[in-house]
Amino acid sequence: MRASSKLEPVKKYVYICARCNSCKLIYHNGERDEYMESCPAGSYFVFEPYWASGKNLMARALIEGEYEMTESTVQKIYSCILCGQCESCCQQDVSDHLVEVFEALRAEAVASGLGPLPAHRTFKENIDKQGNPYGEPADQRFAEEYIKKHVKDKADVVYFMGCTAAYREKDLVKHTVSVLEKMGIDFAILKDETCCGSPLITTGQVDAARSIAEKNIAAVTSAGAKVVVTSCAGCFRTWATQYEKKFGLTLPFKVQHITEYLKDNIKKLKFKAAKPPIKVTYHDPCHLGRHGGVYEAPREVLKRLPGIDLVEMPRNRKNAWCCGAGAGVKSAIKDLALETAKKRIAESEGTGASLLVTACPFCERNLGDAIKAASSTMAMKDIVALVDEMIS
Structure with a gap:
């Protein structure tokens, strides 16, 4: 049985890997002439399918129909943290596309019905119900007074809090709001802020994330914002690269991580x-x-x-x-x-x-x-x- 169309976009990349093993180690030829670990999953499990070269080979075998998606395969696919370190180490032309291959493997796992892992299925259920992967009440995102006073419909700058900061690391939102205020920035937190979709995209549930992306872009556009500022790196990646890369959506505004925004405005x-x-x-x-x-x-x-x-x-x-x-x-x-x-x-x-x-x-x-x-x-x-x- 051949793989579904989820792997078709990366088919041209999986044949480039020569399994040279350069993805497995970082070589420091500078202050230290030594090798260091690069892949968390490979270093932890010490088995070829957990390294980039092994996952690339699995993708190739699935495409050619020589291998079928199984529960064991799914476990290995989802053990990758998608950190991208292998791309930095890879010496082949596939280097810029390894994470793309691994995300396609996850989408393939979902299409087969074997993915995602049980813990990941709740992400979609919770986002559908409450707008966040944690399943926390949607209105609690805006519960604090320092957030409420900035919830408005229009502003040149929109601060996108993100789910982890809003529900788990709340001090980050508090400090970000405080710093923006001290810089004298007129900014808005949108009243209908919801998950950016990153937990769905990275676990292979990418089709379910399109409507989220469209809704988020429409909300910021309606606010007339010129820039979206995020304090979450995952939200930043999703807004800045994934909406266009995964869904072909154009953003009529700039996206900056808070560190970039701070650098540009730190003289204030x-x-x-x-x-x-x-x-x-x-x-x-x-x-x-x-x-x-x-x-x-x-x-x-x-x-x-x-x-x-x-x-x-x-x-x-x-x-x-x-x-x-x-x-x-x-x-x-x-x-x-x-x-x-x-x-x-x-x-x-x-x-x-x-x-x-x-x-x-x-x-x-x-x-x-x-x-x-x-x-x-x-x-x-x-x-x-x-x-x-x-x-x-």
């Missing part, structure tokens, strides 16, 4: 110096960095904060180790998510920093869980919270 703020100085290391969220190309904006913001000493982890920017939470892995394969995050915490401790900063609520949540599980003394904070606390 004055800061007090951290006393004593704080040694900080920065974790690149995969959706913001490798998927979104935003590496320097967060670092430029951190360098503008007096008393903050930024030190880099060995794996940073395009080579950054994933937090372990993405693509539904934290929901369905919790051990993999936690062990991946623990490795990142150990790496951050090796820098001598006392504070680990990131720019994504999902990264903050999973890395925070790892800090607790590892009994680490590392402190964890979103970059927006750090900025807000240092404004004089």
Whole structure:
């Protein structure tokens, strides 16, 4: 039995992979002449189907009808965190399309009826009912007074909170609103904000996400906004790249992550110096960095904060180790998510920093869980919270 049309768009890519194994390791030919792990799932399970080369081979076999989708296949497909590190390491022409292949495999799993995993099925059910994957009451998204006062129909700037920040990491919304206010920005939070659709797109339920994308674009367009600002890296990737790439939809406005917006407007703020100085290391969220190309904006913001000493982890920017939470892995394969995050915490401790900063609520949540599980003394904070606390 041959695969459905879900794999057809990536057919031309799966034949390029030469299985050279360059996707499996990061080579540091600079300060350190050494190899380091690149793939969380491959490193955790140590079996070829979990690495990029193995998943690419599965896609090829499905296309050619030499292999059928099974529950075992589905488990391997959904163990990928879709971090994109393999794309940075790959030395073949398929390098820019590996995540595309893996997302197509998930869509194929859904089309076969075997996917997504049970934990992921609730995403769609909850979004359909409450507008968020957590199943929290829709009206609770706007419950706080600091949110309510900015809910309006028109503005040049729309702040898209996102589900994880709105329901799980609420301090991020509070700090983002505070910083925007202190910069004197007239912004709106839309009264009908709903999920961006990322949990559906990354778990293969992409067809169900089209209507969400269309609704979100229409809402922002109706508000007359010139820019959408997100504080979630996953929301940023979805708005900035996936609506057009997956659905061919055009956005008549600009999309910026809050770190980009901060960089462009940071002269509007004055800061007090951290006393004593704080040694900080920065974790690149995969959706913001490798998927979104935003590496320097967060670092430029951190360098503008007096008393903050930024030190880099060995794996940073395009080579950054994933937090372990993405693509539904934290929901369905919790051990993999936690062990991946623990490795990142150990790496951050090796820098001598006392504070680990990131720019994504999902990264903050999973890395925070790892800090607790590892009994680490590392402190964890979103970059927006750090900025807000240092404004004089």
